[in-house]
Structures are given as C-alpha cells and as structure tokens.
Amino acid sequence: MSVWATLAGGFVGTLVLTTALRTANELGLTRVDLPFLLGTAVSRDRARAKALGYLLHLAAGETFALVYYAIFIAIDTSGWPLGALLGLLHGIVSATALVNVLLPVVHPRMGSELSAADSSPLLEPPGFLMLNYGRGTPIATLLAHIAYGAIVGGFTSLAG
Amino acid sequence: MRLRESSARGHVPIRDYAAIGDARTVALVARDGSVDWLCLPDLDSSSVFAAVLDADRGGRFALEPEVAAHVQRRYLPDTNVLETTFTTAGGVVRVTDAMALPGRDLGPTRELIRRVDGVTGQVPMRWCVAPAFGYAAVRPRIERRGRIPVAIGAHDALAICSWQAGDAQTDDETIFGRFDAMQGSSALIALSAAHQEPLVFPQREHVEARLEATSAYWRRWAAQRSYDGPWRDAVIRSALALKLLFHAPSGAIAAAATASLPEEIGGERNWDYRFCWVRDSAFTLDALLHLGCPGEAEAFFWWLLHASQLTRPQLQVLYRLDGGEHAPERTLDLDGYGGSRPVRIGNDAAAQTQLDIYGDLLQTALIYTDAGGRLDRETGRRLAGIADLVCRIWRQPDSGIWEVRSSALHFTHSKMMCWIALDRALRLSDAGHVPAGHASRWRREALAIREFIETRCWSRALDSYARYAGGVELDASLLLGVLLGYESSSPGRLTATVNAVQRELGHGPLLSRYSGEDGLPGAEGAFLCCSFWLADALARVGQLDEAIQLMDQLVALANDVGLYAEEIDRHTHEHLGNTPQGLVHLALINAAVSITKARGE
Numbered sequence: 071m072s073v074w075a076t077l078a079g080g081f082v083g084t085l086v087l088t089t090a091l092r093t094a095n096e097l098g099l100t101r102v103d104l105p106f107l108l109g110t111a112v113s114r115d116r117a118r119a120k121a122l123g124y125l126l127h128l129a130a131g132e133t134f135a136l137v138y139y140a141i142f143i144a145i146d147t148s149g150w151p152l153g154a155l156l157g158l159l160h161g162i163v164s165a166t167a168l169v170n171v172l173l174p175v176v177h178p179r180m181g182s183e184l185s186a187a188d189s190s191p192l193l194e195p196p197g198f199l200m201l202n203y204g205r206g207t208p209i210a211t212l213l214a215h216i217a218y219g220a221i222v223g224g225f226t227s228l229a230g
Numbered sequence: 231m232r233l234r235e236s237s238a239r240g241h242v243p244i245r246d247y248a249a250i251g252d253a254r255t256v257a258l259v260a261r262d263g264s265v266d267w268l269c270l271p272d273l274d275s276s277s278v279f280a281a282v283l284d285a286d287r288g289g290r291f292a293l294e295p296e297v298a299a300h301v302q303r304r305y306l307p308d309t310n311v312l313e314t315t316f317t318t319a320g321g322v323v324r325v326t327d328a329m330a331l332p333g334r335d336l337g338p339t340r341e342l343i344r345r346v347d348g349v350t351g352q353v354p355m356r357w358c359v360a361p362a363f364g365y366a367a368v369r370p371r372i373e374r375r376g377r378i379p380v381a382i383g384a385h386d387a388l389a390i391c392s393w394q395a396g397d398a399q400t401d402d403e404t405i406f407g408r409f410d411a412m413q414g415s416s417a418l419i420a421l422s423a424a425h426q427e428p429l430v431f432p433q434r435e436h437v438e439a440r441l442e443a444t445s446a447y448w449r450r451w452a453a454q455r456s457y458d459g460p461w462r463d464a465v466i467r468s469a470l471a472l473k474l475l476f477h478a479p480s481g482a483i484a485a486a487a488t489a490s491l492p493e494e495i496g497g498e499r500n501w502d503y504r505f506c507w508v509r510d511s512a513f514t515l516d517a518l519l520h521l522g523c524p525g526e527a528e529a530f531f532w533w534l535l536h537a538s539q540l541t542r543p544q545l546q547v548l549y550r551l552d553g554g555e556h557a558p559e560r561t562l563d564l565d566g567y568g569g570s571r572p573v574r575i576g577n578d579a580a581a582q583t584q585l586d587i588y589g590d591l592l593q594t595a596l597i598y599t600d601a602g603g604r605l606d607r608e609t610g611r612r613l614a615g616i617a618d619l620v621c622r623i624w625r626q627p628d629s630g631i632w633e634v635r636s637s638a639l640h641f642t643h644s645k646m647m648c649w650i651a652l653d654r655a656l657r658l659s660d661a662g663h664v665p666a667g668h669a670s671r672w673r674r675e676a677l678a679i680r681e682f683i684e685t686r687c688w689s690r691a692l693d694s695y696a697r698y699a700g701g702v703e704l705d706a707s708l709l710l711g712v713l714l715g716y717e718s719s720s721p722g723r724l725t726a727t728v729n730a731v732q733r734e735l736g737h738g739p740l741l742s743r744y745s746g747e748d749g750l751p752g753a754e755g756a757f758l759c760c761s762f763w764l765a766d767a768l769a770r771v772g773q774l775d776e777a778i779q780l781m782d783q784l785v786a787l788a789n790d791v792g793l794y795a796e797e798i799d800r801h802t803h804e805h806l807g808n809t810p811q812g813l814v815h816l817a818l819i820n821a822a823v824s825i826t827k828a829r830g831e
Binding site: 095096098101102103106107110114115116119179181192193194195196197202203204 | 332334335336337373375376380382384385387389424426427428429430431432433
C-alpha cells in the first residue's frame with residue numbers, strides 16, 4: 071500500500087464528495103454547504119470564507135484519507151468495498167457528531183448547546199443528522215461519504 | 231393576518247406599490263405596509279411572496295397598524311430606502327423598509343430590513359410573514375432554531391429575527407407578532423434569506439449598520455449622477471429605479487421587476503418581464519451615459535455582447551439576466567392580479583423574429599464607441615456579421631417591436647431599424663471599429679431599405695408613415711425613427727409622422743401603442759413609454775413648448791413615490807402592467823435630456 075495513492079484517492083474523493091453534495095444542493099435536497107461552514111469559522115468575509123472553506127475541506131479530506139490509510143495498514147487490507155464501509159461510518163459520525171456536535175462547539179459563529187448570554191450566534195446550526203439543512207441532508211451526506219471512502223480504498227488497493 | 235377590505239380580490243392598485251431592492255432582487259411594498267412580491271435569491275428566481283398575483287396563496291409579509299391609519303410615503307431622499315408613515319388616532323409610527331446591501335461582515339444572502347419607529351403616541355402594530363416558496367407551489371415548514379423562527383422551502387429558507395417587535399409566534403404556515411410602537415421606540419424585523427446554504431442569523435447592531443450603510447450607498451450613488459436639468463427629481467428617481475433592475479452579477483437590466491401584472495384587469499395580456507430585451511439596449515446605454523454611469527454602461531454593453539454571442543449572428547429578442555437564451559413560458563396555478571389569468575412566467579417572445587433588434591444592437595455599439603469605448607477585432611467582426619445578416623433578412627416580415635402574436639407583417643419600424651443597422655455598421659467601419667469588407671453591400675442594401683420605406687410604407691391618406699407596408703394604421707414605434715435617427719429621403723415626413731401619431735393615437739398626454747389588431751383578445755391601457763417618446767420626438771423636431779407641456783403632464787402621472795408601471799388606464803389613470811418598468815423610466819430620462827439639449831441648457 072502506498073500513502074501517496076491514498077492521498078491521491080483522498081484528493082479525488084474529496085472532489086467527488088464536494089460535487090455530490092453540491093448536486094444534492096442544486097436538486098433542493100439539502101442546504102448543507104461544508105466549505106461555507108468551514109470557511110466562516112476562520113473569516114467573516116463571505117467571499118473569502120467560501121474560498122478558504124474549499125481549501126480547508128480539501129485539507130480535511132486528505133487528513134481523513136490518512137486515517138483510512140492507518141486503518142488499512144493496521145488490518146493489512148484495503149479495497150473499495152472496505153473503503154465504502156469506512157465511508158459509511160465516516161458519514162454517520164459526521165452527521166451525528168462531527169458536524170452536528172463538534173463543529174458548533176468550535177465554530178466561533180455558530181450556536182451550540184454550550185452557548186449562553188455572552189455569545190451571539192450568526193450561523194444556523196446543523197441539528198441532529200444535519201436535518202436543519204433539509205430532510206435530504208443525511209442520505210446525501212451518507213452517499214457522498216460512501217463514494218469518498220470507496221475512492222480512497224480503491225486508489226489505495228490499486229497501488230498494491 | 232388582516233385581509234384587505236378595500237379592493238377587489240384582496241389586491242391593491244398597482245400604483246400603490248413602491249420598490250426596494252439590492253440590484254439582485256426587488257420587493258414590492260404596498261401602501262398598507264405589505265410586501266406582496268419578492269423573488270429569492272434573484273429577481274428572476276421563483277417567488278417567496280407573490281400576494282400581488284394571488285392574494286390568498288401567494289404569500290406576503292404584512293406589517294401594519296391594528297387600527298385605521300392615514301398613510302404617507304416617500305423614499306428617503308436620493309435612495310431606494312422606503313419610508314411609510316402611518317398616522318392613527320393614537321399616534322404616529324414610521325416604517326423604514328430596505329433590501330440591505332451586503333457589507334464585509336458575514337451577513338445573510340439576502341436581507342429585507344423593516345424598522346418601526348414610534349414617532350408620537352402609541353400605535354398597536356402587527357406583523358405576519360406568510361412565505362409561499364416556489365410561486366406558492368412549495369408549502370413552507372415552520373420551525374425554530376432556538377428562539378428564532380424559520381421557514382423552509384426546498385432550496386430556500388428564511389429566518390425572521392426581530393427585536394422589540396413582540397414575541398414571534400408561529401403556526402403551521404406563518405410567523406407573526408404584535409407590539410405597541412411607543413414614542414421613541416424602535417422595533418426591528420429582519421428577514422434573513424438563504425439559498426442553498428445554512429441561514430445566517432444577524433445581530434441587531436449589524437442589521438442597523440447595514441441599513442445605514444445601504445442608505446448611505448444610495449445617497450452616494452445618486453449624488454454621482456451628472457444630470458442637472460429640468461425634472462431632476464423625476465430623472466434621479468428613474469435612475470434609482472433602473473439601478474434596482476440592474477442585475478449586479480452580469481450587468482443586465484431587467485425590463486421590469488414583476489411577472490404577469492395585467493395590461494388589462496381581468497385580461498390575458500400578462501407577461502413576465504424579468505428578462506433583458508435587446509430592443510431597450512440603445513436607450514439603456516444612452517441613458518446610462520447621460521446620467522454619468524460609466525461602470526454600469528460598460529457592464530451592460532459587454533453583457534449584451536456576451537449574451538448575444540450564444541445565438542450569433544442571429545439575435546434573440548430577449549435574454550435571461552444571467553445571459554442565457556432559454557426563457558420557456560409556462561403558466562402558474564395562481565389566481566392572477568384581480569383575476570387576470572393566465573399567470574405566466576418565462577416569455578415565448580424570445581423565439582420570435584424581430585428585425586428591429588439588429589438596429590438596436592448596432593446603434594448601441596455606435597453609442598458605445600462614440601463615448602470613447604473600444605471594440606476588439608473579434609467584436610468588430612461579429613458586428614459586421616450582423617450587418618451581413620440584416621442584408622439577407624430585411625425583406626422578411628416579422629413580429630415587430632410589440633411582439634404581436636398575429637401573423638408576421640412588414641412593419642415600418644422594423645424596416646427603419648434595419649436601415650439604422652446598416653447605416654451604423656457603415657459609420658462603425660468608417661471609424662475603424664468594424665471591418666469594411668462588405669461596406670459597399672451594406673450601402674446598397676441600406677438604399678434599398680429606404681426605397682422600400684419611402685414607397686411602400688408612406689401613407690398619403692394618413693400623411694404619415696403607416697404601421698406596416700401598405701397599411702392604413704399608425705404605430706407609436708414610428709416615433710423611434712426620429713429618436714434613433716432614421717434619415718428620410720423626403721424632408722418633413724418624420725415631423726408629419728410625429729404629428730399624426732399625436733393626433734391619431736393620443737388621448738391627452740397618453741398614447742395608444744398602435745391602431746389595428748395584434749392577435750390577442752381584449753384591450754390594453756396607454757403605453758407610457760410611447761408618451762415619453764412623443765415628448766422626446768417633439769423636442770427633436772423643434773416643437774419644444776409642446777414637448778415641455780407634455781413632459782410636465784407625464785411626470786405628474788407617476789405614483790406617489792415617482793414610479794411608473796408599463797401602462798396607464800386612459801380614463802382612471804390607474805397603473806397597469808408590470809412595475810416598475812425600465813423602458814418607461816429610460817424614456818423619461820432620455821426625453822428630459824433631449825428637451826434640455828433642445829433648450830440649449
């Protein structure tokens with residue numbers, strides 16, 4: 071297994087994930103916009119936030135690819151089915167914990183369960199399974215992450 | 231929510247609407263404080279408020295005193311920020327409405343701000359947001375994010391953030407509240423809209439700051455306009471209205487802010503005007519340059535060239551605001567303004583053949599280069615290709631400037647515009663902007679067109695050019711021959727035509743568009759732009775006193791905040807058709823400029 075192949079898979083997988091969520095967005099299934107959510111954590115400027123958000127999202131995609139790589143090494147197996155399974159798990163964790171719980175806690179412009187009188191949230195929080203962003207959000211997110219995982223797993227196994 | 235009692239089918243007169251906007255979308259605010267039209271995120275997107283087209287199901291944002299009130303309105307001077315003052319028995323309250331311009335800080339995608347200031351006494355107020363996404367086809371889901379009520383459609387969501395405006399309550403389809411406006415109090419309601427992204431919940435100080443910044447921007451923009459002639463207030467208001475119709479991402483200017491407001495109450499002449507017509511391009515560029523708007527003029531000219539590149543060398547009658555060429559027409563299941571059905575969106579006129587638009591485009595290019603603009607070689611070749619096309623097609627009949635849906639005819643105005651197309655191509659080639667390889671053909675065909683007009687389109691019976699070759703009817707579009715510089719081979723014919731149009735189509739200061747049929751049942755009001763064209767033409771043919779008198783009468787026909795719809799009823803002076811209409815405001819500006827020039831000011 072090659073870490074470079076995994077990183078290449080992470081790059082392509084992130085592009086596919088982003089495009090899939092964007093397509094779901096255009097189809098009216100969800101209002102989730104991960105680059106926007108990530109970018110507004112570091113900038114109040116809308117245009118700059120969008121641009122930075124795409125970079126942060128790509129960096130996150132590569133970071134998760136490395137986590138996948140560590141798992142592949144640990145169990146000495148890779149391939150697109152295993153990648154897809156990890157993607158499913160990754161999607162569930164994202165929808166229930168990462169974006170739903172962790173992002174609001176660390177995001178300086180988003181309200182969370184910990185918010186009190188001294189905070190003034192600006193951004194709509196995702197809610198459980200990110201359902202605040204539309205009823206199609208969980209399924210779109212899961213499918214996009216399964217595709218991401220399959221691509222990372224597939225690229226990793228291609229390099230032998 | 232209180233139903234309107236005073237007007238049929240819950241509709242208020244079209245002249246009761248004021249427009250606010252941010253050069254992305256426009257909201258129509260009625261005198262009673264209800265926002266009855268708003269499309270999100272852009273002007274040509276689907277509506278979230280369309281009570282103007284269906285009082286029961288269209289959706290609106292009402293904000294009004296709970297008791298009877300006398301209403302006075304104005305725009306804050308030189309802005310597109312509306313101020314409505316309600317005077318009641320118990321006190322006076324002032325509502326300030328604006329579509330906020332985005333600042334540097336993280337703010338909503340679109341934001342409608344409504345501030346309620348108590349002036350004197352105590353006035354019980356109520357408000358109700360009844361969103362109806364997707365032209366009322368998508369039932370909203372009302373939820374809360376913390377204390378903030380939100381309404382959710384498919385692609386879109388709204389948050390209603392309010393301060394000192396009472397408890398925001400919700401039911402299945404609406405968000406509402408009530409409060410007392412006391413002397414010195416200031417309530418604020420911000421409608422924060424998101425399209426395909428999470429909502430942004432603004433903070434009060436940011437909303438207040440954006441409202442101030444928005445007012446300041448409009449004042450600054452108006453102060454930069456260079457016009458200082460007569461009817462200055464009307465001209466600047468027209469400039470501000472045009473700026474509302476501007477589509478900031480592309481530079482296009484919509485013909486009007488609305489769709490399917492009827493030309494006849496109860497009739498079927500209901501069209502979507504949220505597109506950019508090539509027909510209006512020369513007037514648009516001329517007006518923008520006269521007003522000292524070089525940025526907007528540059529953006530508009532190049533948008534026009536880029537949009538028309540898709541269909542070159544043929545031109546479409548209209549293009550979408552994003553430059554696209556598809557504008558399929560369909561009808562909506564809405565009641566229509568005053569029962570005027572069908573309610574149409576999209577516009578099938580896009581696919582019509584109109585020969586006049588080639589003259590408009592080449593005239594626009596000439597105006598641009600005369601003002602110092604430069605054309606690249608590829609653009610020059612494209613314009614030459616358009617002149618070649620005109621040589622090939624000018625002998626065909628067409629649907630004419632008014633997009634009649636009867637059979638095609640040899641409209642005189644279309645032939646005049648074909649002559650103008652070739653004449654302007656020759657002038658552009660003389661100046662080196664357009665390749666001159668086919669200039670001799672353009673010259674030859676221009677002579678042939680003029681021969682056709684002078685022999686086939688002149689009516690001795692009318693002592694005027696006729697509406698079409700061999701016809702005995704008149705058309706106000708013949709005035710454009712004077713305005714755009716058609717050169718008749720017989721001196722006096724254009725002046726005679728101006729007088730004939732005034733005599734035969736005039737009803738006081740108002741003009742019908744034409745006599746004769748147009749393939750549609752029913753009647754229409756007087757087309758306001760034609761009256762301003764007449765004032766312009768009178769000034770150009772030397773009848774200055776008549777032009778000034780007419781202009782004074784026309785300026786008085788605007789609504790209480792200086793806006794015009796497309797048409798006006800000849801008897802009641804009620805506004806009809808889509809509003810505010812860009813072509814009317816363009817014609818007002820250009821007529822004022824022509825009269826100023828004729829007076830030597």
